[in-house]
Amino acid sequence: MSTQTVLDPRVVACIAERGFDEFSEVQQRAIPKVLAREHLLLIAPTGTGKTESAMIPVFNQMLSAGAGGGKGFTTLYITPLRSLNRDILRRMEWWCSRLGFTVGVRHGDTTQSERRKQTLSPPDLLVTTPETLQAIYMGRRLREHLKQIRFVILDEIHDLAGTKRGAQMSIALERLVPYAGEFQRIGLSATVGNPEEVARFMTGRRPYTIVEVPVTKHLAITVELTGEKFEDQVKLIRKHIKEGPPTLIFVNTRATAESLGMNLLKDGGIDVHHGSLSRDVRIEAEERFKNGEIRALICTSSMELGIDIGHVDHVIQFGSPREVSRLVQRVGRAGHQIGKISRGTIIASGFDDLAESLVITRRALAGQVEEVVPTYQAGDAIANQIAAMAVEYGEISTDDITSILSGSSISLDAESIVPAIISQLAEHYILRRDGTRVITTGRARKYLSNNLSMIPDERKFPIYDMVSRRTVGSLDESFVVTYLHTGAVFIARGHLWRVLEMEEGKITVEPAKSAEGELPSWEGEQIPVPFAVAREVGALRRTRQFTDYTSDQVVTRYAEAYLVAVENNRGIIPTDEIITLEQIPEGVVINLCAGHQTNEAFGRVISILISARWGTTVGIELDAYRILLRLPREVVAGDVLEIIHGLDPEHLRAILEVALKRTSLFKWKLVQIAKKFGAIDADADYERLSMHRLGELLSMPAIQAETYRELFSRYMDVTHATEIVNGIKEGSITMVLGLPSMIGASGIFSHRDQIPPPTADQAVIATIKHRLAKQEVILVCMNCRKWKVRTIVDRVSDHPVCGHCNARLIAALKPYEEEQYSIANKKTKNTQEKEIERRLIKNANIVLSSGKKAVLVLAAKGVGPDTASRILATWTDGDSLYREILKAERNFIRTHRFWQS
Structure with missing residues (x-):
């Protein structure tokens, strides 16, 4: 351990007591970089010692600098989750107790007595969240403790970088510089497809170093095929658990976790972990797994981040993980010992699920992980931080605001956007201008108190079962606005429900006997399938080279037989080069292998043009490989084909911008963003706003621009939809009218992740x-x-x-x-x-x-x-x-x- 020769003897003694026989690869490579005071992005699998890679050299430098004694925070350790704070605090308390440092945690649940204690005697190391950092700036005495900061560790930075929470935090770090001067930034990340961009997100315009230890070279992933009946899937998982070592079973939705749990808990030795469960229940499940009291834990994305649950030997992914990064992160939780392989098994059912799983597995093993795209130019996040600076300083010059924002990579063109955003904030009395000065107002502090977080506040809509006459759960506002309508089928608490009525903030439902005959409007809390994955699935359908993806003959025979059966029934196989349109009684199915967000943009444009030409309402439902247009009988597949051929690729965005203004989705998102700008109160109900008030919001350029930016970055992929239309124009993509096929019908009759209860x-x-x-x-x-x-x-x-x-x-x-x-x-x-x-x-x-x-x-x-x-x-x-x-x-x-x- 040559690195130890440059470490303080007190740190070396702690390393020995901790039982480190040798540093892991990530520690050997990262510790010298941190000791050299380089801004570092450290990319490595969960459980390989990322936290110690950052903190061992930071503790060493804290000792060298004589930190301690209650002079102020020396180090901030920022995590995206309170549950991670709890885990990090426990680990840091061990080190700090031996090295003579104090450590504290501060987040929304921290008691008032602990907050007062931290104000009077700040800990040397503060573990906190992005939102609590915002609150610290608002405290007159508390923010004085920021002057001593020398190190900021950003844990799970990949989870923040692509969100508005990340945009807000990026600017908050720049606000720290006037207090502390330049401090060292250390980001800890899972594997991402664009490390350089994530590093720039963290450091702004400063130089940086990247240390990456790829997880993919230590992965062993297999795809197993099971029947489409839930009982068959449960049977296969039960076999793996019974015969295998400590296992995490990842599922894509909370409802699936509950349904699996209901079937497997009776076997004993199994527990369930997801975000809807109470904190105490989740902690108990974590501790039981860590202590070996259970051999399997059924979990959702709640377990993807680095919560310490002890040793995991095997990860089962129930159904396609939808994203390469998700699979890598999940399987990467298994086998974390030096030289150990992380073993994972995807249990797939049905052709779509199987093909998608094979493609994602190949991409994972090849290191082709999706990119994390930072939220550039997020107007509401920038507005929030300008208001925060006005409150922080009382008054501040526009030049100083621009200078602080320019340090962040999020504000690409601060000079041009700052004046417009300041005008918007002044219009809402969040601040006032006096020449080149920006001055806080009485309303500003209240605005900030309600908007410490960039996570939108969402109402909960109760689900009322008309059969039992009782409330059986609740739905998030985003789900209701985006996906639900009368007649829609969705899953909650492991059961299928059909919407009967949506009135007075309540969703009245009846149990749906099965998903047969229904196209689910929403597939649970799913991550959308990316464009690249869906296109490769289309290419795999075309080439049929399944043996390039797996050596399992059961899998290859099934996939080949499925496509032959489609053709034997006079069906045409839609691929990356062929789009098929199928006429069915409900309307027209467009089979397009382009992913959720591209199909959303493409399908909405088509539905808008059909509505305009025939003066009729068009229902649209979709997944990653098909779009169902629910149409009146006079509109047939040939008409849809003609409309697609007539599309001008350059007009797609403009068509969507005009049409989206009439949708509930646009109205809801507009109101959410207006709240973050302070244009309306945080508790305003979008359903009750008058058309006049909505018109006023639409007349505000900064708010409208941010609404479109978010819709086109989060919900619809106009860029790739334009690419598809260009392909049709140029002839590289062919459109064909076809008979109803198994592939088209699998979207209409599919119920992936929807598990109807027996009888x-x-x-x-x-x-x-x-x-x-x-x-x-x-x-x-x-x-x-x-x-x-x-x-x-x-x-x-x-x-x-x-x-x-x-x-x-x-x-x-x-x-x-x-x-x-x-x-x-x-x-x-x-x-x-x-x-x-x-x-x-x-x-x-x-x-x-x-x-x-x-x-x-x-x-x-x-x-x-x-x-x-x-x-x-x-x-x-x-x-x-x-x-x-x-x-x-x-x-x-x-x-x-x-x-x-």
């Missing part, structure tokens, strides 16, 4: 039976008009009788209908009141004829005497009767808002 129909019927049995009803006598009793359906006799006159002319009312009985008994009645009496008598005659069965039907939501008569006229009993009731309730929910009052 869903029986579960629904059992629920509605239980609910109606306990439903409260009011029985009233329409003969003597003097008897009324409140009870539940379960307690009603087979043939109800009046307790006063023994007559059987008994009406069954819902609790909210009780007042109608009083109205019916009035001596003089108007026309409307006579109609109420007529309905109650009809109600009573139905109960007279059908007894308790009629009471049961009348207790259902939205079922009155007329509907009850129709249901009872079907002469159904048992489960069939409950299906008729459910059908009536569903129809009421769908149509009641259109009724005349």
Whole structure:
């Protein structure tokens, strides 16, 4: 360990006590660079000692500089997650206790007493989050402690770089320079496709060094094929767990994690870990795995970052990971010992899943990881930081603002954008201008308190199950605005649901028996499949060189047989060079291998042009390999083909810009960004803003420009959609009209990541039976008009009788209908009141004829005497009767808002 010869003896003693027999490759290469005070981006797999690679030399320099004694923060350690803060704090406490340093953690959950303590006596090493760094600048005494900072470590920097959180943090680091002078920047990252760009994101215009230890040379990944039935998939995972070593099972959605957990937890030795679970439950699962109490942990992206869970020997990826970087990060968690191989297995089902998994595996082993693109010129993040500087200094010159922003690589052209953004902020009274000076206002501090984070605040929409009459979960606002509509099918809590109504901030649903016949509008919390991956899947369909991707003969035989079966059924194989259009009863399927975001842009343009020409609404649903356009019957595949041929590649963005203004997605995103600019209050509801107020927001150039920038960078890939249209124009991509095929249908009938519960129909019927049995009803006598009793359906006799006159002319009312009985008994009645009496008598005659069965039907939501008569006229009993009731309730929910009052 030659590096130790230049380290302080106290650090060397800690290394020995820690039990380091030898430094890992990453430590051998990184420690000298940090000791040389170089700005360093360190790229290496999780678990290879990245944290110690940074902190051992930092501790060494802190000792040399005589740090300590409560003079201020010497080192900031910034992580994107509070859970990582907890883990890093535990590890740093060990080192600091031996080296004589103090360490603290500060984030949103830090107690007031601990905050006061840090203000009075700052720790030498502060572990924190990007958002808490923003809060430190706002504290008059606290920000004085920033003057001692010499080192900033940015952990999991790849997770921040491509986001607005990262843009905000990049500028925040430049704001630190006037306090501390130039400090050393050390970024710790997973494998990325563009290390130089990520390094520039961290350092701005400063020189940097990159140390990269590729994970790909230590990867061993196989793809296994299983049946499309969930039971087959569970069986294969169970086999791996039973026969294998400590294993992480990564899934793509929380719902899949829950469904797998439900099937595997009964075996014992398994737990579940995802972001919807409480912090205590997640910590318990981490500790149980680390201590060897369980042999497998089912997890989502919550476990991708470097949380310490001990030794992992094997990673299972359930279904395609969708991205190369995701697969590398996940499999890279296995086998972290010097010279050890990280072993991973993808369990794929179905042709799309298999082909995608093979392509992503090849790209991972070849080191072809996706690029992380920093959020350049994010207007709202820059506005947020200009307002923060005004609050921090009270007043500041525009030259100083521009100078600070120019140090960050995020602000590519600060001089040109700063004046416009300052004008926007002044318009909203966040600050005021006095010549070349920018001065804070009373509103600015409140604005910053509500906007410390660039993560948008999202409402939660409750999911209300019309069958059980209870709330079964909630959905994020982004999901509701972007993907949901009446009739859409989605998954929550491991079950499929169909949307019946979206009103008053509530999503009313019914259980969907299966995904058959439905194109899911959203595939869970999925990462979109990138353009490059989808194009290579198309190329693999064309070349059929499956043996170049795997030696597993079961896999190759299946893939080849699938494509032959498509052709034998007169289907045409869509590839990277062929786009097929298939006419189906619902509309037209465009088979295009271009990834989610490109298909989103391409499909929206086509739908806009169809709507304009035929004056009709076009439904659009898509995945990475196909676009379904739900069309009226007069619009056929030939018409769609003609429209695509007529596209001008240069007009795509302009078409989208005009059309997007009319969408809920644009309105929602516009309001989100306006909040970050301070144009509207943080708690404003986008659904309730007047058209006039929205028009005002649209007239603000900086807000509108940022809305489009985010939509076209996050949701739609206009660049690659233009590339596809150019390919069609130039003839390198052919469009063909084809018959409905297995490939096109697999999008319509696909349910990747959607796991319907077994015997869903029986579960629904059992629920509605239980609910109606306990439903409260009011029985009233329409003969003597003097008897009324409140009870539940379960307690009603087979043939109800009046307790006063023994007559059987008994009406069954819902609790909210009780007042109608009083109205019916009035001596003089108007026309409307006579109609109420007529309905109650009809109600009573139905109960007279059908007894308790009629009471049961009348207790259902939205079922009155007329509907009850129709249901009872079907002469159904048992489960069939409950299906008729459910059908009536569903129809009421769908149509009641259109009724005349």
